[in-house]
Amino acid sequence: MEKPLSVSEAAAVYGTVVADLQHPIILQxxxxxxxxxxxxxxxxxxxxxxxxxxxxxxxxxxxxxxxLKDVQGRVSDCTPEQIEAEIGMARAALKKA
Known part of the structure; x- marks a missing residue:
């Protein structure tokens, strides 16, 4: 696990700690x-x-x-609510991806 160091502690041991960076050093x-x-x-x-x-x-x-351009360009008898629902589903699918 990473060992947190204060800024002053890191300054005191800078050369030896940084020379062996096998693990991240957290400065506090x-x-x-x-x-x-x-x-x-x-x-x-x-x-x-x-x-x-x-x-x-x-x-x-x-x-x-x-x-959105595709949906807006479709000739359809869908209501605006149906179109919004389709857009919402597409957004949800993109978020999952």
């Missing part, structure tokens, strides 16, 4: 988590996950926009 200030020091490869992995998530969200919004 006044007993509250402030930051985490992780190995650079772990940082890169986390950044890649964040980029993937952002791209996934953007793709989801684009798919929803295309679906």
């Amino acid at each position: 200030q006044e007993g509250q988590p402030l930051a985490v020091i992780v190995a650079f490869d772990e940082y890169q992995h986390l950044r890649a996950l964040a980029v993937d998530e952002a791209q996934s969200q953007q793709a989801g919004w684009l798919a929803l926009e295309m679906l």
Whole structure:
């Protein structure tokens, strides 16, 4: 498990702790988590996950926009309530994905 350190504790042992980053180091200030020091490869992995998530969200919004255009372009005798229900189902499906 990660061992929380105060900022001053981390400063005192910076060289030896950071040289062996097998586990994240949690920095605390006044007993509250402030930051985490992780190995650079772990940082890169986390950044890649964040980029993937952002791209996934953007793709989801684009798919929803295309679906809305499709629904709005349909010639139908559906009521506005039925159309809204279909849009709601599509949004729910995107959230699950």
